[in-house]
Amino acid sequence: YDELSPTYIIFFCLFDFFQDSQRIYTFKKRCLENMNIELADEAVIMFLNTLGTKGDVSPDIQSLFDYINSNTITSNFTREVADTIVEIKNDKKVRDAYMTYEMRMKDLRDEAHAEGKAEGRAEGKAEGLAEGKAKEKTATAKRLLSMGLSVEDIAKATSLSVEQVEAIKAE
Structure with a gap:
């Protein structure tokens, strides 16, 4: 347990999942x-809300949000991101691996x-x-x-129980 590396799970959301307008929502496990x-x-889950208005983010993160929202390159960082995406899209091995995965x-x-x-069919058949x-027991009892x-x-x-037969008789 002590040797676990820190883990980060990051979700980029094009909507405000928690509806609080935060740019970043950070969660850690608490009792x-x-x-x-x-x-x-040291596990952290982050939701990056590209449309958020509350909370400070670095200029690079804001430019990434802008890039995600409008595909507009506004910094060297988003230029690198865009170039990497093009490179990955043009790499046949990566494309094939992705298609195989999909x-x-x-x-x-x-x-x-x-x-x-x-x-579901087995359960339905058993219920039927x-x-x-x-129904057959009821018909036989009648x-x-x-x-x-x-x-x-x-x-x-x-x-059938005596009570069940008496209920049938009462009908």
Whole structure:
């Protein structure tokens, strides 16, 4: 635990996820029972709101926000970002790796979807069978009642409780 490197997860948002107009929202793990206790794993999650108006950011970060929002290059930093994006887009290996990754993600989503459908069908089938058995027991109990059998005998024959058979009889 002590050897963990600091971890940063950064989300660039083109909308204000938390609706507080902050440019940057920074989160660290805290104990809910005592907010003075912070988990010392050095994990930080940041949401960068490109449309925020509250809080100070460096000129480079503001120029990055401007670039993200309007594709306008306003600094050397955003020039480097734009050049790197073009370089990555033109790199066949990177493009192929990205496409392979996207196809694998699609396959995993499709597999999960198929498993979910199969699971749903199995649950539906089980519910349908259980419902069908319950209806059949009720129908059998009604026939046996019409034949004059006792509630106790019908309960034994259908595996229904005496209370259930009495409720059917009351109908």
